[in-house]
Amino acid sequence: MKDSHGRTIDYLRISLTDRCNLRCIYCMPEEGVHALAHEDILSLEEIERLVRIAADMGITRVRLTGGEPLVRRGVVDLVRALRETPGIENVALTTNGILLPRMAEELKAAGLSRVNISLDTLDADQYAAITRRGSFEEAMAGIDAALEAGFSPVKVNAVVVKSLNQDVLSFARMSIDRPLHVRFIEYMPVGESAGSCGCGWGKEDVIASDDLRAMIDEQAREAGIGGLVPASKHRPAGWGPARYFEFENALGTVGFISPLSRHFCSECNRLRLTADGKIRPCLFSDNEFDVRGVLRSGAGDDAVRDVLYAALGEKPDDHHDRVGTDRGMSQIGG
Ligand code: SAM
Ligand code: SF4
Numbered sequence: 001m002k003d004s005h006g007r008t009i010d011y012l013r014i015s016l017t018d019r020c021n022l023r024c025i026y027c028m029p030e031e032g033v034h035a036l037a038h039e040d041i042l043s044l045e046e047i048e049r050l051v052r053i054a055a056d057m058g059i060t061r062v063r064l065t066g067g068e069p070l071v072r073r074g075v076v077d078l079v080r081a082l083r084e085t086p087g088i089e090n091v092a093l094t095t096n097g098i099l100l101p102r103m104a105e106e107l108k109a110a111g112l113s114r115v116n117i118s119l120d121t122l123d124a125d126q127y128a129a130i131t132r133r134g135s136f137e138e139a140m141a142g143i144d145a146a147l148e149a150g151f152s153p154v155k156v157n158a159v160v161v162k163s164l165n166q167d168v169l170s171f172a173r174m175s176i177d178r179p180l181h182v183r184f185i186e187y188m189p190v191g192e193s194a195g196s197c198g199c200g201w202g203k204e205d206v207i208a209s210d211d212l213r214a215m216i217d218e219q220a221r222e223a224g225i226g227g228l229v230p231a232s233k234h235r236p237a238g239w240g241p242a243r244y245f246e247f248e249n250a251l252g253t254v255g256f257i258s259p260l261s262r263h264f265c266s267e268c269n270r271l272r273l274t275a276d277g278k279i280r281p282c283l284f285s286d287n288e289f290d291v292r293g294v295l296r297s298g299a300g301d302d303a304v305r306d307v308l309y310a311a312l313g314e315k316p317d318d319h320h321d322r323v324g325t326d327r328g329m330s331q332i333g334g
Pocket of ligand 1: 020026027065066067068069094095096116117118157158159185186187188189190329330333334
C-alpha cells in the first residue's frame with residue numbers, strides 16, 4: 001500500500017482507549033479528564049474487522065497503544081484475534097508497564113510479539129512527580145515481567161524534558177546488564193496549543209537527540225564506562241525510526257528517536273487509528289477520517305477500504321515543525 005508520496009504504508013498504530021491509570025505531565029491533565037463514552041469507542045469486533053480489511057490492503061504490523069492499552073477489557077483476546085488475522089505478522093504493545101506483572105504471561109501466550117515500556121526516570125520520587133499516580137516499583141516490575149515472559153526485544157522509552165533534569169546516564173546504563181533497548185524520545189508538541197496537559201510544552205524543554213547523545217557519551221566516559229558507539233551486535237528488530245548505539249559489552253542498546261531535530265517523515269510507514277474510530281494519517285496533523293461511522297453503517301468492506309485509501313491519499317509529506325494539535329497524545333494514541 002503506497003501513499004501519494006510513494007511511501008509504503010504497512011504499519012497501523014491502534015489506540016484501544018483514551019483512559020489511563022497514570023497522568024504523565026507531558027500527556028494528560030491531572031484532573032478533569034473527559035474520557036470518551038463507552039459507545040464512542042470502537043468495539044473489539046470493530047477493531048478486528050478494520051484490521052482484517054487493512055491487512056488485506058497491505059498492513060502487516062500493528063501496535064496497540066492508548067491511553068493505557070492494558071486497562072482495556074479484552075485486550076488479551078484482541079491480541080490473539082489480531083495474530084490470527086491473515087496477513088498480520090506482528091502485534092506489538094506500548095504500555096506504561098504497571099499491569100505487566102499481572103498480564104505479561106497471558107499476553108505472550110496470546111501471541112503478542114513485542115513490548116515497549118514507557119519509563120522516564122529511575123528516581124522513584126521523580127517517577128511519582130512525572131506520572132502523578134504511578135508507583136516506580138510497579139513500573140520496574142513490569143520491565144522484569146516482560147523479560148521473564150520471554151519478550152524480545154524489550155524496549156524502554158523515555159521522553160526527555162530538559163527542565164526535569166533526568167539522570168540520563170543511569171537510564172542509559174540499564175542497557176548494559178540486561179537485554180534492554182533504552183530509547184530517548186524528543187519531547188513533542190502534541191496537545192491543544194501543546195500545553196493544555198499541564199506541562200506547558202516549549203521549545204526550550206526539548207533536548208535534540210544529537211546533544212543528548214553527546215551528553216550521555218561525555219558522562220559515560222567520565223564515569224569510566226566508555227562512550228557510545230553505533231550499535232552492531234544487538235540492534236533490536238523494529239519498525240521505527242530510532243538510531244541505535246551501545247556501550248562496550250552491553251547486552252542491549254541505547255536508541256534516539258528524533259521527530260523534531262531529524263524529521264523521519266520521508267520514511268514514515270504508518271497510519272493511526274484513534275480509540276473513537278478516526279484514521280489519522282499523521283500524528284502532527286488534525287486531519288482525521290471517520291471510519292467508525294462506516295463500520296457501524298452496515299456498509300460492506302469496500303466502504304471501509306475507501307476511508308483507508310482517502311486517509312492514505314491525505315498523508316502529508318512532512319509535519320513541517322507544526323506545534324500543537326487539537327488532541328493530546330493519550331487521545332491520539334502515542
Ligand atoms: N500509556 C502507554 C505508555 O505510556 O506507553 C501508551 C500510550 S503513551 C501516549 C505512548 C508514548 O507516548 C509513551 O511512550 C509516552 O511517553 C509518549 N508521549 C506522550 N506524550 C508525549 C510527548 N508530548 N512527547 C513525546 N512523547 C510523548
Ligand atoms: Fe498514560 Fe501513557 Fe500518557 Fe502516561 S504517557 S499518561 S502512561 S497514556
